[in-house]
Amino acid sequence: MPVTIKRGFRDILGDAVDRVDECSVNDVSEAIDNPSCAIIDVRDQHELVKSGMIPGAHHASRGMLEFYADPSSPMHRKVFSEADNLILYCGTSGRSALAANTLAEMGFENVRHLAGGIKAWIEAGNSTAPFVLDEEK
DSSP states (O other), rough: OOOOOOHHHHHHHHHHHHHHHEHHHHHHOOOOOOOOTEEEEOOHHHHHHOOOOOOOOOOOGGGGGGHHHHHSSOOTTTTTHHSSSSEEESSSHHHHHHHHHHHHHHHHHSSSETTHHHHHHHHTTTTOOOOOHHHHH
16 A cells, blocks of 8 residues: 655755755855864765765765764764854755754754755865765764
């Protein structure tokens, strides 16, 4: 029997977009050298290998985000507890909006996501850095 969807991805994504702030490529460019801001790539590893990352970004796949962000988790990554501001991005901004909304629901106050994702970053003429496995704790 087919599942009846009560709220589809468009509804959930629309709620996330309404709740979290977007930032521009220029905002991210300015944040790269700001030690109080962390840029988080929530894409899957195979995407990072293919297109690279914003220089200085940390990888935290959306599927593991809650575990990396929660200080009580054995998988916690210190970037989430040390940065005052978080900017998340993905391929085009859907997953990063959902991820930013999740972090806001967890209690993170200064979390935004990049409008247009890595695609917008590259289209604006910015370079990417090669993906290096980031297993920081």
